[in-house]
């Protein structure tokens with residue numbers, strides 16, 4: 001049985017005054033689904049003081065454990081600040097920082113070494129989808145970004161169509177189902193049935209309270225990676241509730 005996961009990605013948003021949103025999520029976090037908030041790294045330590053049942057994560061880490069990498073953060077640093085997860089290979093990092101699949105694989109290994117669970121993101125652009133290349137692109141990203149050694153404990157996959165992130169556009173449930181099924185079969189083929197069938201697969205891209213129920217009803221959707229609608233507890237709590245009810 002895979003434990004459902006509602007993960008919030010605050011991106012480059014959040015000041016200490018916003019940590020009240022974490023406290024306000026406590027009631028929502030009492031259900032069976034795991035609730036995770038990935039705030040900016042500057043807030044991790046103070047967030048951990050009030051996280052309660054809510055897990056915390058980083059939004060990126062370097063592939064090395066320390067060294068001359070100005071502005072970067074290591075997986076150990078995230079761990080020491082209270083993180084148990086880290087988002088890796090988000091499409092905004094792939095686009096803004098030129099992150100390749102190989103670099104994301106390095107980061108994933110670094111996260112595992114530090115004892116973090118990596119949330120590895122994959123997803124096609126609109127051009128990819130319109131040219132019929134979605135499964136090819138997702139398959140290539142999956143193969144290249146996910147190192148050998150993935151397990152249900154150290155890895156979560158997030159399918160995030162780039163064209164659905166922050167746009168209000170959401171794939172049909174059939175489109176989501178097709179990609180999640182493809183990812184599930186790819187994981188089983190590569191890691192075997194025991195592991196491949198237990199790694200959680202999240203959907204991400206304009207998830208809101210109004211569409212969460214139908215998305216969570218799709219086979220092999222084990223939860224969501226949520227951006228904009230995770231910033232306020234009032235928006236995120238109903239998504240968590242829909243996941244608990246799914």
Ligand code: PEP
Nearest residue numbers: 165166204205206227228
């Ligand atoms: C994201 O950033 O991972 C995301 C899915 O954003 P949004 O929910 O705002 O589309």
